[in-house]
Amino acid sequence: MAKYEFSYYPGCSSQSKTSADNYMRANKVVCADLDIALKEIPDWNCCSASIGYAGGGELPRLSLSARNIALSQQAHGQTDIVSPCAACWRATREAKERMEENAHVKSGLTAALAEIGLKIEGEAPKARHMVEVLVEDVGYDEIKSKVKKPLAGLKIAGYVGCQTNRPFGIDGESFENPRYLDKMVATLGAEPVENYEKKVSCCGGALMFSEPEKSQRLVKDIIEAAYDGGADMIVPPCPVCQMNVEVYQGHINKTYGTKFAIPVVYYSNLMAVAFGHNSKESALDGQMIKASKLEQIAG
Amino acid sequence: MSDMNQNMLAKYRSSFLKEVEANVEEGHMVKMCMQCGVCSGSCPMQNHWDHPPQELFMMIRANKREEVLTSSSMWMCTSCYNCIARCPRGLPITHIMHGLATYAKRLGKVPEGQPTAKFAQKMWDNLKQKGRTNELKLGLALYFMNGFGEGVKKALSMQDVGLGMVKTGRLNPMELLGGHGIKDVAGLQKMLAKAEAIENQHIAEYKG
Numbered sequence A: 001m002a003k004y005e006f007s008y009y010p011g012c013s014s015q016s017k018t019s020a021d022n023y024m025r026a027n028k029v030v031c032a033d034l035d036i037a038l039k040e041i042p043d044w045n046c047c048s049a050s051i052g053y054a055g056g057g058e059l060p061r062l063s064l065s066a067r068n069i070a071l072s073q074q075a076h077g078q079t080d081i082v083s084p085c086a087a088c089w090r091a092t093r094e095a096k097e098r099m100e101e102n103a104h105v106k107s108g109l110t111a112a113l114a115e116i117g118l119k120i121e122g123e124a125p126k127a128r129h130m131v132e133v134l135v136e137d138v139g140y141d142e143i144k145s146k147v148k149k150p151l152a153g154l155k156i157a158g159y160v161g162c163q164t165n166r167p168f169g170i171d172g173e174s175f176e177n178p179r180y181l182d183k184m185v186a187t188l189g190a191e192p193v194e195n196y197e198k199k200v201s202c203c204g205g206a207l208m209f210s211e212p213e214k215s216q217r218l219v220k221d222i223i224e225a226a227y228d229g230g231a232d233m234i235v236p237p238c239p240v241c242q243m244n245v246e247v248y249q250g251h252i253n254k255t256y257g258t259k260f261a262i263p264v265v266y267y268s269n270l271m272a273v274a275f276g277h278n279s280k281e282s283a284l285d286g287q288m289i290k291a292s293k294l295e296q297i298a299g
Numbered sequence B: 001m002s003d004m005n006q007n008m009l010a011k012y013r014s015s016f017l018k019e020v021e022a023n024v025e026e027g028h029m030v031k032m033c034m035q036c037g038v039c040s041g042s043c044p045m046q047n048h049w050d051h052p053p054q055e056l057f058m059m060i061r062a063n064k065r066e067e068v069l070t071s072s073s074m075w076m077c078t079s080c081y082n083c084i085a086r087c088p089r090g091l092p093i094t095h096i097m098h099g100l101a102t103y104a105k106r107l108g109k110v111p112e113g114q115p116t117a118k119f120a121q122k123m124w125d126n127l128k129q130k131g132r133t134n135e136l137k138l139g140l141a142l143y144f145m146n147g148f149g150e151g152v153k154k155a156l157s158m159q160d161v162g163l164g165m166v167k168t169g170r171l172n173p174m175e176l177l178g179g180h181g182i183k184d185v186a187g188l189q190k191m192l193a194k195a196e197a198i199e200n201q202h203i204a205e206y207k208g
Helices: A021-033 A052-056 A059-076 A086-101 A103-114 A130-138 A140-145 A180-187 A212-228 A239-247 A249-256 A267-274 A292-298 B002-011 B016-023 B027-032 B038-042 B053-061 B065-069 B082-086 B093-106 B115-130 B135-143 B148-157 B159-167 B173-177 B185-204
Strands: A004-008 A036-040 A081-083 A127-129 A155-158 A233-235
Touching: A004 A059, A004 A130, A021 A036, A021 A267, A052 A059, A052 B093, A052 B115, A059 A081, A059 A086, A059 A103, A059 B185, A081 A086, A081 A130, A086 A103, A086 A127, A086 A239, A103 B185, A127 A130, A130 A140, A130 A180, A140 A180, A155 A180, A180 A267, A212 A233, A212 A239, A212 A249, A239 A249, A239 B159, A249 B159, A267 A292, B002 B016, B016 B027, B016 B053, B016 B065, B016 B093, B027 B053, B027 B093, B038 B053, B038 B082, B053 B065, B053 B093, B065 B093, B082 B093, B115 B135, B115 B185, B135 B148, B135 B173, B148 B159
Parallel strands: A004 A036, A004 A081, A081 A127, A155 A233
Antiparallel strands: none
């Protein structure tokens, strides 16, 4: 039996050849090293992310997460549900809390699930973010014990972003200046940018698609602050943050006359390299803006 | 839609606040707003909306029904949850914004061409088809949501991003032919239909 076991909700972005394919691959490597078993929820569905409200309203939107919770419970009992994606995690936890505090929502979700022969028995299992598990269950000391190649000489802007941080966040961390990503970066032997002022600023989320000019303006500030802090790369814990900050840099350069080309790398990629894996195993081939300094360390 | 708008208007004629409390997600918390404006100062879209959240809340209490429902302000929400984290009264402002947007949509009051309203509907329709979001089809639906000509232009301007994603193994052109999905799509759709029916029934009941 693995040292840690979780019910795994990868989410739509963490499937083969989807937008966080690189995140997914790095997570698998890191979890194997840390003896974390991820048992996938059978037939899990999309949580409808941040903008599910408009198409789905309250109950249909929440029923998506309720189905995942019921399926998780059916297959893995009360084992905590872990998701690497901020939106998946937030939606699942929101559904759990909403049904616990709102009788009308609870009865509606129960009826919707009954329609397909599903039921949440008693209390719903806890929903947690992958980073929460790494920080709280595994802990910095154990992570440190796995480091074979310290990431010396790298300066990193830990970009926590929104939904990994709000409205739930990590226990004991502040919403305004959470430190866990910085601590994790330091644990891996790299240097965190102190006082990275945009660490919890919004990248626009799903509005990057519908309101690209407004959202790219937000990302411009996030990148600029990382450069100001002397960062070699930006490290987020969320697939939407990663994509929004990495892939539009060319467009932002065109609009604002900037010359941004800063890699945006998941904490899991960092961990994989620090744990001794090569560039490919660490999924650095998934970078649109190559993380050359990290590749040099990985070899 | 407009029938529903007339019905609601007749039911809650004297109080838009009551209408919001009964029909908008977390609407019962609107009255708790103390007008401090911390939400406005915390919103990443503060340069773009017509009305900041606390103003919308006061407008609800002042019966400015049409102005609230037709506003584009709540459609600007990026779901960053800054307002929730900071509100000294604990109002779930993000959820209320989402709820107002959804309710405005039910009543047919979304401003014409509102891009996030359009995109959000595309995403919902997309995930309903196979139970998981098809990122490629959603992207294409987004580019072409304002017609074919603009779509081609938009798709061309986004070529660098699309090709970059394919090259790095983060987008599969074959997704166009099917792609990721769940096994029990029929069940998922049945569940959603039931949830929708319950929600519609709940809103149709008069609770003024």
